[in-house]
Amino acid sequence: MDQLFRELEEATIDQYDNKDLPKWLADPVFEVARNPAKYQGKEYLVEILVAQVREYDIYAETGCCKWAYDHEDLKRTLRWLEE
Amino acid sequence: MAIYLDCNATTPVEPSVVAVVTRFLEKDFGNAASPIHDYGVFARTAVEHARGLVAEVVKARRDEVIFTSGATESNNIALLGFAGRGMTAGRRHVITTAIEHKAVLEPVAELGRLGFEVEILPVQPDGRLDPQRLAEALRPETLLVSTMQVNNETGVLQPLAELADILEGHEAWWHVDAAQGFGKEIEQLRNPRIDLIAVSGHKIYGPKGVGALIARKRDNLFPPLQPLMFGGGQEQGLRPGTLPVPLVAGFGEAAKLALRDHEARREKCRAFRVGALTALDWLGAEQNGAEALTLPHAVNVSIPGIGSDRAINALKRVIAVSSTSACTSHTRTPSHVLQAMGCSPERVETSIRLSWCHMTPEVDWNDVTAILRTMRG
Numbered sequence: 001m002d003q004l005f006r007e008l009e010e011a012t013i014d015q016y017d018n019k020d021l022p023k024w025l026a027d028p029v030f031e032v033a034r035n036p037a038k039y040q041g042k043e044y045l046v047e048i049l050v051a052q053v054r055e056y057d058i059y060a061e062t063g064c065c066k067w068a069y070d071h072e073d074l075k076r077t078l079r080w081l082e083e
Numbered sequence: 084m085a086i087y088l089d090c091n092a093t094t095p096v097e098p099s100v101v102a103v104v105t106r107f108l109e110k111d112f113g114n115a116a117s118p119i120h121d122y123g124v125f126a127r128t129a130v131e132h133a134r135g136l137v138a139e140v141v142k143a144r145r146d147e148v149i150f151t152s153g154a155t156e157s158n159n160i161a162l163l164g165f166a167g168r169g170m171t172a173g174r175r176h177v178i179t180t181a182i183e184h185k186a187v188l189e190p191v192a193e194l195g196r197l198g199f200e201v202e203i204l205p206v207q208p209d210g211r212l213d214p215q216r217l218a219e220a221l222r223p224e225t226l227l228v229s230t231m232q233v234n235n236e237t238g239v240l241q242p243l244a245e246l247a248d249i250l251e252g253h254e255a256w257w258h259v260d261a262a263q264g265f266g267k268e269i270e271q272l273r274n275p276r277i278d279l280i281a282v283s284g285h286k287i288y289g290p291k292g293v294g295a296l297i298a299r300k301r302d303n304l305f306p307p308l309q310p311l312m313f314g315g316g317q318e319q320g321l322r323p324g325t326l327p328v329p330l331v332a333g334f335g336e337a338a339k340l341a342l343r344d345h346e347a348r349r350e351k352c353r354a355f356r357v358g359a360l361t362a363l364d365w366l367g368a369e370q371n372g373a374e375a376l377t378l379p380h381a382v383n384v385s386i387p388g389i390g391s392d393r394a395i396n397a398l399k400r401v402i403a404v405s406s407t408s409a410c411t412s413h414t415r416t417p418s419h420v421l422q423a424m425g426c427s428p429e430r431v432e433t434s435i436r437l438s439w440c441h442m443t444p445e446v447d448w449n450d451v452t453a454i455l456r457t458m459r460g
Contacts, residue, residue, distance in 0.1 A: 044103065047339075048132045055135070055145075067146060076124065 009033035011053040020058045049077045085403045091438035097288040103336045107329035115326045126328045133335025141272040149318045153294035154262035155186040157281035161258040162190040164308035174226040175199045181423035210239035210372035218249045225255040233264035236420040237372030238381030247276040266341030289337030293330035348441040352379040362448035381438040385430040
């Protein structure tokens, strides 16, 4: 289980340091990544979050079709994790 | 209960796949095409997540994965979906091989009825297509080439890298039926020259009733496929109909495990193979297909003096095996694959296929060999 949360933290660090993930979105994702016990039983959603962070792009909705994940996707998954 | 050795027909389902499928059957049952509330949005999110997991296995883009009911449907879309393009472009030459599954041979035969010229390439006694045969068969007007990745009856890996080299620079669309190799032989399918890949969930420890056609873009454009069904526009208009979210999500989970556990699974299969081959060797069995080219989880052998049906029946309390592919075993027609490899009628009639996986328990091979020896008298 911890491996999944480590992957989330690594992906978030990479997106925040090297790409476009904003601080206001990175902070709540770090909160998830650094609290595995709190999200026990919600690993499926965490997996989705990892994929969404890795494929995050602020221009995801531009063009004819959506080809990446945007801030709305991440915010929604974060909300589901808190429900 | 006999030990199941028919994993090329279908595999058992991984426990975590069952958990994912159950979740979307019982609790999160929304329609992915109705993202107007959280039920629908979560279903759509799960589908897109699964799409990414399936794409990752072959290093495709997420939007290049079209979910279908399985490899048979994917093969049909990939082959018959080109008919319109072939007719309008005046390219009516189609190439495939003699050892393809019926899910390829029959749609190709339908293309023949529609006026396409179909060329079926022979294979070598080792079970493999000689790439030179494709080089000789290619013409400027060749529309489509369809070759399998791994043969379902023999487990023999086909030379896709060499075929890719031959097809480099040629405009023909290349379809690969990867029902038996997807998630099991990883690198081959990542070759960007392969335009279309047909896969099934139930061959990789996922649920039955779901699969995918992976349609790689060329110059940022999808292959010019036409749908075979109409109504709804789902899956980029190529495969309409409400997506079975539980199956799709389960397939995604299975794809994830196929990558994550790839080496460990192969290692278990290799270890099992040693026992199987030793026992079969004691019986004087002759392998159909070159051992060096065969994936670790399958073997096709002929046991001299013992007909397939008799062997399968006699062994049914110990191991569950088959004689040909699952889709033709009920018809009792001789294997077209072994015939294409040049096997004698007696060798074909005495052939059985054993296929296992990382979840297969130990087999008492002494029991197996004792039963078969008794049959010989």
